Amino acid sequence: MLTSVRSLLAATFLAGSMLAAAPALAQDDAAASPISISGNVAVTTDYRFRGVSLSGGDFALQGGIDVVHDSGFYVGTWGSSIDGGAFGELELDFYGGWSGDVAEGVTVDVGLLYYMYPASDDVGGVDLDTNIWEPYASVGFTLGPVGGTLGAAYAWEQDSLGGDDNLYIYTDWSLGIPNTPVTFSAHLGYTDGALAPPFLAGTADDTGLDWSLGVSATIYGGLSGSLTYVGVEGPSIDGFTDDAIVATLSFAG
Numbered sequence: 001m002l003t004s005v006r007s008l009l010a011a012t013f014l015a016g017s018m019l020a021a022a023p024a025l026a027q028d029d030a031a032a033s034p035i036s037i038s039g040n041v042a043v044t045t046d047y048r049f050r051g052v053s054l055s056g057g058d059f060a061l062q063g064g065i066d067v068v069h070d071s072g073f074y075v076g077t078w079g080s081s082i083d084g085g086a087f088g089e090l091e092l093d094f095y096g097g098w099s100g101d102v103a104e105g106v107t108v109d110v111g112l113l114y115y116m117y118p119a120s121d122d123v124g125g126v127d128l129d130t131n132i133w134e135p136y137a138s139v140g141f142t143l144g145p146v147g148g149t150l151g152a153a154y155a156w157e158q159d160s161l162g163g164d165d166n167l168y169i170y171t172d173w174s175l176g177i178p179n180t181p182v183t184f185s186a187h188l189g190y191t192d193g194a195l196a197p198p199f200l201a202g203t204a205d206d207t208g209l210d211w212s213l214g215v216s217a218t219i220y221g222g223l224s225g226s227l228t229y230v231g232v233e234g235p236s237i238d239g240f241t242d243d244a245i246v247a248t249l250s251f252a253g
Contacts, residue, residue, distance in 0.1 A: 037065065038068075038253065039252070044060050046230075050168065050197070051230055051231065054083070063079060072099050073098050075094075077092065078092075086130065087130050088117045092116045098110055111137075112135050131160055145178055167192045168195070169190045171187070183215070184213075184215050191210070205234065214226055214227060225248065
């Protein structure tokens with residue numbers, strides 16, 4: 001659809017100005033489109049969601065598509081293979097929101113995310129509600145090679161959360177090494193509610209921390225790799241809440 005729109009714009013422009021040269025026409029045509037589409041694919045040794053493994057400590061295949069308007073509004077979808085038991089073997093996320101600069105070096109992002117587990121609607125003849133709605137907001141800061149984000153996500157009381165709610169507060173930091181393709185990153189998150197790591201691990205504690213330290217590098221073009229150490233608070237369950245080193249190879253374009 002986007003290709004057809006660009007073709008239509010080009011034809012209209014050509015009819016209005018026969019003196020335009022072909023290279024200039026291509027540039028003006030691209031500039032006339034306010035929408036950009038990008039995609040990403042990845043393979044990771046372990047799909048960790050806020051420190052907790054959703055792939056049973058095994059490899060996961062992932063990928064997504066984003067559609068962004070010049071105004072800052074966006075929609076997208078992302079999916080991953082999982083080992084989710086009653087949640088099935090696939091997670092699909094759908095999201096939409098707005099992101100933009102509000103000051104020099106300061107970016108705001110607000111939106112709504114929907115976690116969908118399509119294989120879990122009917123398990124053993126029982127209709128399960130496992131899908132989750134979660135609004136989110138974050139503020140990002142950039143100062144030279146250093147980037148930081150402060151954010152929060154809140155899932156209100158839902159059947160998929162056992163009638164409970166969930167609050168997640170986090171901060172992410174990154175440091176790009178000048179004149180190299182290498183970036184170091186750090187993450188700290190706090191969960192209060194049904195998705196807290198100690199609670200998921202079987203304790204009565206519905207609060208907990210997760211953290212990670214990582215390094216990533218651009219390999220070639222849109223191909224990049226990363227290595228991350230991930231940990232969570234609470235009982236250590238192998239392939240679920242144990243500390244792990246996660247390697248990821250991804251391509252974005």
